[in-house]
Amino acid sequence: MDFVEVRVLAPRELADILVAELAEVGYSTFEDNDEGFCAYIDEDQFAADAVTEIMSRYEGQGELGYEHRVITRQNWNAEWEKNFEPLVIAEKVSVRAPFHEARPDLQYEIVIMPRMSFGTGHHDTTALMIANQLDVDHQGKRVLDMGCGTGILAIMAVHLGASYVLAVDVEPWTAENAADNALENNVQDKVEARLGDITALEGEAPFDIILANINRNVLLDDMGAYGQYLKSGCPILFSGFYEEDLALIRAAAEQNGLRYGSHRTQNHWVSAIFYQA
The missing domain is CATH 3.40.50.150 (Vaccinia Virus protein VP39)
Structure with a gap:
């Protein structure tokens, strides 16, 4: 099954509240960005009206908005290959994709191919x-x-x-x-x-x-x-x-x-x- 990405524009002080609201209606994964956050849900559970209703509760409390798109298995592969950069955690752990160079200078190495799953360390x-x-x-x-x-x-x-x-x-x-x-x-x-x-x-x-x-x-x-x-x-x-x-x-x-x-x-x-x- 594919899933829907909802990209929310919201000030920091409202983002946490909106994440909690969306979690209540089935969104299980969230990623912060400079403008707000992204929320993810299975395509068959997505309801634009529910998102609109949640956003309407906070009108007048800052710049708010959202857009959504369906991400398919094929598109997801292209997305993570485009955006997945090597990562170092705690100066000990290298997290990379198979197409990145290894880091033998670090104590631990993890090679990740995310496909449609979440959790790359980023x-x-x-x-x-x-x-x-x-x-x-x-x-x-x-x-x-x-x-x-x-x-x-x-x-x-x-x-x-x-x-x-x-x-x-x-x-x-x-x-x-x-x-x-x-x-x-x-x-x-x-x-x-x-x-x-x-x-x-x-x-x-x-x-x-x-x-x-x-x-x-x-x-x-x-x-x-x-x-x-x-x-x-x-x-x-x-x-x-x-x-x-x-x-x-x-x-x-x-x-x-x-x-x-x-x-x-x-x-x-x-x-x-x-x-x-």
Whole structure:
């Protein structure tokens, strides 16, 4: 299935509110830009009237507007090839496409072919998650990557020593892309890509580490399950939400037996580490 990109023009003080509003009607992925942000939704779930109605609530509070387009599989490939530049995270991790030159001077390298999946490291949440991963002991650990996108966090986990990573996503092409990227990075024997949501974990033993870079609403909806699938004393890394949502995420996590550890911020986005009590 193709998806729709909604490019929103909005001042910074309204962008966060509009992201939350769009998340309520099904938008699951957001990317900031200099003029506002882009929001993404499956084509069959897109309703222009719903976006117009949300925007109308904030008339008179700054320059507002939006436009949308359908992005097909073929067009997406062209888009990311045109815009995907090599990236360095925390001065240790190189993230590049197969057509970029390698960086042997850096400690870790991840090669990503995004296709129709999200998560190249260019978005603040992915970069924040990787920075937090660098501070977590993965050696010999069994890891869960929920909402895996391209599989970049799963691949990073193996580079950091994880013995097994279950990478789960709700989109069929995303699960396929994660598996392909695992192969591209020679970690296919340690990464299992699985299609599904939190219910796909039924019967799984608790994990040593959970990575969940999704969005605020999904994190809140699934918070009760995370504790069930995380070993006592072990870390869970969250991202996909703004600074002003951290208190909400923290309250929900603590209500479900998770203890706050630390967090990082970048351009108003957050990645936080919690621990199973």
